[in-house]
Amino acid sequence: MRKSTCKVSVRGYELDSFGHVNNAVYLNYGETAVWNFFHSAGLIDATLGSDLFPVVMESTQRYMHELRLFDEVRIESEFKGSNGLVKYKHLIINESTGLVSCKIKGKIAFVNKERMICDVPDEVLEYLESDTDEH
Amino acid sequence: MRKSTCKVSVRGYELDSFGHVNNAVYLNYGETAVWNFFHSAGLIDATLGSDLFPVVMESTQRYMHELRLFDEVRIESEFKGSNGLVKYKHLIINESTGLVSCKIKGKIAFVNKERMICDVPDEVLEYLESDTDEH
Amino acid sequence: MRKSTCKVSVRGYELDSFGHVNNAVYLNYGETAVWNFFHSAGLIDATLGSDLFPVVMESTQRYMHELRLFDEVRIESEFKGSNGLVKYKHLIINESTGLVSCKIKGKIAFVNKERMICDVPDEVLEYLESDTDEH
Amino acid sequence: MRKSTCKVSVRGYELDSFGHVNNAVYLNYGETAVWNFFHSAGLIDATLGSDLFPVVMESTQRYMHELRLFDEVRIESEFKGSNGLVKYKHLIINESTGLVSCKIKGKIAFVNKERMICDVPDEVLEYLESDTDEH
Numbered sequence: 001m002r003k004s005t006c007k008v009s010v011r012g013y014e015l016d017s018f019g020h021v022n023n024a025v026y027l028n029y030g031e032t033a034v035w036n037f038f039h040s041a042g043l044i045d046a047t048l049g050s051d052l053f054p055v056v057m058e059s060t061q062r063y064m065h066e067l068r069l070f071d072e073v074r075i076e077s078e079f080k081g082s083n084g085l086v087k088y089k090h091l092i093i094n095e096s097t098g099l100v101s102c103k104i105k106g107k108i109a110f111v112n113k114e115r116m117i118c119d120v121p122d123e124v125l126e127y128l129e130s131d132t133d134e135h
Numbered sequence: 136m137r138k139s140t141c142k143v144s145v146r147g148y149e150l151d152s153f154g155h156v157n158n159a160v161y162l163n164y165g166e167t168a169v170w171n172f173f174h175s176a177g178l179i180d181a182t183l184g185s186d187l188f189p190v191v192m193e194s195t196q197r198y199m200h201e202l203r204l205f206d207e208v209r210i211e212s213e214f215k216g217s218n219g220l221v222k223y224k225h226l227i228i229n230e231s232t233g234l235v236s237c238k239i240k241g242k243i244a245f246v247n248k249e250r251m252i253c254d255v256p257d258e259v260l261e262y263l264e265s266d267t268d269e270h
Numbered sequence: 271m272r273k274s275t276c277k278v279s280v281r282g283y284e285l286d287s288f289g290h291v292n293n294a295v296y297l298n299y300g301e302t303a304v305w306n307f308f309h310s311a312g313l314i315d316a317t318l319g320s321d322l323f324p325v326v327m328e329s330t331q332r333y334m335h336e337l338r339l340f341d342e343v344r345i346e347s348e349f350k351g352s353n354g355l356v357k358y359k360h361l362i363i364n365e366s367t368g369l370v371s372c373k374i375k376g377k378i379a380f381v382n383k384e385r386m387i388c389d390v391p392d393e394v395l396e397y398l399e400s401d402t403d404e405h
Numbered sequence: 406m407r408k409s410t411c412k413v414s415v416r417g418y419e420l421d422s423f424g425h426v427n428n429a430v431y432l433n434y435g436e437t438a439v440w441n442f443f444h445s446a447g448l449i450d451a452t453l454g455s456d457l458f459p460v461v462m463e464s465t466q467r468y469m470h471e472l473r474l475f476d477e478v479r480i481e482s483e484f485k486g487s488n489g490l491v492k493y494k495h496l497i498i499n500e501s502t503g504l505v506s507c508k509i510k511g512k513i514a515f516v517n518k519e520r521m522i523c524d525v526p527d528e529v530l531e532y533l534e535s536d537t538d539e540h
Contacts, residue, residue, distance in 0.1 A: 008416075012286070013294060013437070023162055055159040058198065063194075066190070081185055143281075185418050208446060293460075297429035326428040329465070330465040330466075331464050389487065
């Protein structure tokens with residue numbers, strides 16, 4: 001299992017007509033966390049450079065406290081390989097209040113150009129399983 | 136319980152760099168179905184005109200088949216009142232293939248301006264519970 | 271010169287915190303009109319199937335009347351080939367009021383994989399120049 | 406005239422099917438720069454707290470070089486009050502290449518709840534006209 005953290009700021013156009021961040025935008029934030037994780041891990045080539053590409057198979061969001069304009073947001077993520085999928089959890093945290101705004105958990109599969117589900121690329125799997133954070 | 140159907144077409148800017156509809160956009164489609172439902176039911180005043188407004192508390196999406204440019208999409212929805220929430224299910228269906236592209240289920244609460252969760256407005260609840268479709 | 275018309279409905283998540291369609295969304299509407307035009311003209315292969323792809327080089331929007339939730343929108347577009355570009359104009363019209371909500375004019379170039387600007391594909395150019403509407 | 410700078414990072418979901426930032430997203434970036442400017446200037450109450458709110462009347466974008474995943478972006482903006490409007494220019498710059506990716510210029514008006522165009526709030530105008538940067 002691997003952990004990572006990334007930060008985003010709420011942008012004005014992400015608010016909906018209720019003046020808070022629209023529920024779909026949390027998936028954008030989560031996706032940003034996933035890309036940043038693959039990027040910092042040096043896994044972009046392994047995830048995008050091959051014939052495979054990652055697709056979200058499932059996602060569940062629990063919305064707990066709204067986010068508003070100019071809120072600074074920290075996303076704490078966990079990733080692990082499991083049964084041919086990458087599973088992730090995100091805590092989307094409002095940095096000024098410390099409150100968890102949204103919890104996301106989801107699953108990514110790797111598919112080929114014919115949209116067949118394939119194994120998680122070895123390089124990704126090895127990275128996820130060799131957590132050096134604990135040493 | 137109430138059912139409703141609404142249609143959307145995939146728009147080019149909804150595709151991501153993999154050439155298919157981005158996972159977050161399915162929440163946009165689901166939200167469109169919810170608004171259309173309240174609108175056709177004559178419940179916009181009851182949902183927006185009062186001091187209350189609806190917020191998504193929870194959503195789970197299972198992504199099954201991708202959607203692509205120009206796909207025509209039918210959203211079949213079910214809504215019911217339950218324990219102070221409106222629960223919904225959406226089937227997001229590709230009309231040309233007949234395949235279910237995504238299943239969404241979620242819960243909406245009504246909150247007041249102080250973001251306290253309140254009862255579902257009576258008018259909404261009565262509408263959801265008096266299903267005339269079955270007569 | 272070719273004309274085309276396409277329709278969209280305002281979706282709830284396209285509103286911003288002022289309760290009207292966000293200014294960036296008009297570009298989404300315009301892009302939808304462009305794709306629909308190429309699609310109905312049978313030009314998708316000519317625009318996407320080759321090694322070239324279309325990019326917006328320039329766009330100007332004049333915002334005149336806001337659009338709101340559930341507004342039905344008609345986009346009246348004109349396209350012409352000119353100096354190696356496709357030039358377009360969109361009138362984004364609120365169907366219930368008849369008012370022009372936004373005027374867009376812009377230019378599309380075709381670029382290759384190295385992002386060099388190339389000629390407009392012949393098939394596209396011929397279509398734009400052989401306006402059968404006037405016969 | 407006032408200048409300001411703000412930074413954004415390209416997020417994965419902002420790419421379109423051509424693998425680069427979609428043209429509409431540049432307006433999102435520009436809007437982010439405007440909000441950040443009002444925010445750092447302490448003008449949020451003056452722009453949003455009154456009965457007035459700002460709307461974009463006109464915007465022109467010239468797209469020069471594409472932005473791609475993970476690009477770090479610097480937005481250099483200029484704002485001035487002029488004829489009852491706030492006029493702005495944004496240079497959207499790719500920090501790694503130093504290239505200007507997009508130039509935006511536009512106009513904001515302040516409207517009241519009846520959507521009548523009103524004067525720019527005094528506090529905003531005074532701030533724009535008393536450029537302390539030059540002292």
